[in-house]
Amino acid sequence: MPDTRNPIPDSPLSSKRDQLVENALKLFEQEGFHATGIDRVLEVAGVAKMTLYKHFRSKDELILAALRLRDERWRNSFMRSIEKKAKTPRGRFLAIFDFLAEWFADCKFAGCMFINASAEYADHDNPIHAAAAEHKRLVEKYVCELASQAHAPDPAALAAQLCILMEGAIVLTQVCPSENRGCAAAVAKQAAEVLINDALGEQAP
């Protein structure tokens, strides 16, 4: 039996806490936030209810922890994938959409958790909605940095356009998963090429 205790009580390494957040993340992503009851999380995580309420003050706090984990992982995966796949600015822009295509191909793809969160918690002042907005802001900031490195005349404008393509591809794949919608990432990639050429000039690397 492994040592599941933690010398620093409230540290993020606390094993039981991790089990909770990990399983909550999966369930919230697959089934939704309101539709997933606390008891279901506890059952899947194999953790007692009192343990949850020792680590989190409420279900909303657990949701926020799950979203923080998701944000960290998703953006890391996003950035690493892009930087590994391509070295030129143009190649990195296009690698965004290859990343999306791989994501969409996962049979467990259930849309963007942050879009879903802002749908379920519509009030903009709700911390959950705010966390979703912050995630999108950080993603756009990264794309904007790519655009700066590409010496785009207006990096923010190019980034905004590419992010709109990203979100559009995500949401169409989520809402219309069947049909010929598997190609949303490819369509977005083609559109991105046209927009990049327009912003950078056709010859830019």
Place this chain on the structure above:
Amino acid sequence: MPDTRNPIPDSPLSSKRDQLVENALKLFEQEGFHATGIDRVLEVAGVAKMTLYKHFRSKDELILAALRLRDERWRNSFMRSIEKKAKTPRGRFLAIFDFLAEWFADCKFAGCMFINASAEYADHDNPIHAAAAEHKRLVEKYVCELASQAHAPDPAALAAQLCILMEGAIVLTQVCPSENRGCAAAVAKQAAEVLINDALGEQAP
């Protein structure tokens, strides 16, 4: 007191039924589906519970009726706005994004109800999710007809690109309502111009 009865019992003109669907539509849109209880709909609509269950077999049936009404109204408004505003194919494509800008400017804008529905009812086989997918399919079909009228070499491809821009602008405005996000429609419009030029040629009307 007006005559609220209806000679055809299950016709869509049934006044009480209309009151239910109308108010359910508003509440589901503003607060979400799971977050809006039946009792809240009844209270706002001023209708007794038994009347609801005489017209609908379940809450899900009421949601489907609300989505049907929303789909009909939204697409009518969309198509009429575009056809009224512009006569040339290129003008009509751009009018799409003016329509979005007006929609986003409404202080009660709460995102796309169909995107929200597919977020809350993630199972693709769920009739509610299917209704959302059908709505998006019909919108894209209309944009595809516009592209055909514009004599685009590949109408479906142009329509798919423009629809991705639409959905991206919608979702970014929903998730990040504040900041400089009010301009998502304008950014999408600029991107659309580039894509249309690429597909049709710069001189096309």
Place this chain on the structure above:
DNA sequence: CAACAAGTATACAGACCTGTCTATTCCATT
């Protein structure tokens, strides 16, 4: 007037939800 259709009010069943409380077990360190 009588029959009828539509809606109302109200209570209720049964399920599920979040969050709390208590008593107990396990295990590592002292």
Place this chain on the structure above:
DNA sequence: AATGGAATAGACAGGTCTGTATACTTGTTG
């Protein structure tokens, strides 16, 4: 061996949810 922190099981309170059942009102039509 004793102590104490962490987790456990399980019951429970109090609320909300959907959907049903019953008895009543109202207005129209034959």
